[in-house]
Structures are given as structure tokens and as C-alpha cells.
Amino acid sequence: MKPEMPWGGGRILELDTEECWELMGGRETGRVGWGGPEGQTIHPVNHAVGNGAVWLRTTAYSSLAREADESPVAFQVDDIDDVTRAGWSVLVRGTAHLTWPGEAARDLPELEPWVEGLRPVWVQIRPTAVTGRRLLPR
């Protein structure tokens, strides 16, 4: 083992649920994670927040559309500064509910995909838990 300075990092504060939603809504991109046949996956995606859920859009043939419908997923947003080594992270755990083209969908938020190509599948992440942490500067 190398010599080390194990106590040197910043302090962690837990965020309340309201602050988690506010921080998530203030960023345009996050990451969706799930377990599929190829193992654990984390993909970046632009998102919207609305009606107590997180919304994504995807193609009909994406791994997300093929593997995650009605499955447990995580959605994570963070903003961490490399210089101050401080920032925050919000984690939404829940189930992905997909709306395919032609299916009736209600309460869809404004959400323009950042990636080219037809992305007609809406992914609604219905949260079972929303948690967050702030890392304070040293």
C-alpha cells in the first residue's frame, strides 16, 4: 500500500427531496442506468422533469428501449467541479415505463432530443426513491 492521507477529502451533506428535484430540473443531461443481457449499462441522455417523473426519449431499437421497459432503472444527475472538488449528485431509483408510437400518452413534457434520428419512444422513470448528496469543498 502507498502512504496516504485518508482523512483529507470534503464533507458530504445529504440533500432533501425538494432540493433534489430542483437540481435535476436545472440540468439538461443526466445518465440512465440499468442491468441488461450485456451487463450493467450507464448512458448519458438529455432529460426533462415533469409530473413527478423523469422523462427521456429514445429510438425504438435502442438498448434502453429493448431492455429497460418496466424494469428497475437509475437516473443520475451531477455537477462536480474538478478544481474545487466540490459539487452535488442526485439519484432517482424507479421503474422505466415506455410509451411507443401510437400509444396514448399524457402529460409529456417539452423535450427535444440532442441526438439525431427519430426518437419516438418516450421513457418515463417513475421514482420509488429520490436521494442526493452535496460534496463540500475542503
Next chain:
Amino acid sequence: MKPEMPWGGGRILELDTEECWELMGGRETGRVGWGGPEGQTIHPVNHAVGNGAVWLRTTAYSSLAREADESPVAFQVDDIDDVTRAGWSVLVRGTAHLTWPGEAARDLPELEPWVEGLRPVWVQIRPTAVTGRRLLPR
């Protein structure tokens, strides 16, 4: 459904493995994802790259230490710009191998935890697949 502009986003390019490692090594933080008893989890963490693996440090009582040893995990690093809506993301899939205090460990990289508290557990993510994508500006 709202009126929409489905073809408007940026183009995606696949990255080769060498470029993925280079990009990962150039950032200090990423996110580790796994499936545990509380569902899917994604946690931000500072990392090092060395000997063909990704290395993290954690506490002995963290959910990562309790749930992910010898389990499938994902490690993801990205850098996406909200203004240009362009950037990149690298995904490592593999297995987490934990080294507990007192166990012999070889080839540990330099890695100072960003979070306070004793973090004596080393997490080595041994990759089975390394993939990445670049999102070009529109």
C-alpha cells in the same frame, strides 16, 4: 403528442478503445453503477486508470463495498457541454474486485479520495468491454 423536430440533433460517432482509455484517464471523476437490493444505483466517484483497469476507493461500509464485490458493474465518464450540446461518453463494463485492508494488493495507482473519511477499500473494475461515443455539435 406535441409537434416535434425529430431529426434535429447532433451526430454520434463511435470511439475506439484506445481513445476511450485516453478520455477516461483525462478526467478525475466518473460514475459507478450496479444493481443491488435497493435497485439500480449510480454513484459519482473519483477514479484512477492503471494496468488496464479502473480503480476506486471506498469505505468498508459503503453500499458499493457491501453490494458490488465480484459483481457486474458499469463505470462511466463523460464530458458534455450544455451550450454546444456536444461531448463524449465512455462506458466500461466489467466486474468489481475489492481489496480489503490487510489483503495484499499490487499495482495500486495514485488515488486520493475526494470525500472525507477513511476509505481503505480499493475497488478494481476489470473490464470486459470498453465502449464510447462522441456527440458532434449540430
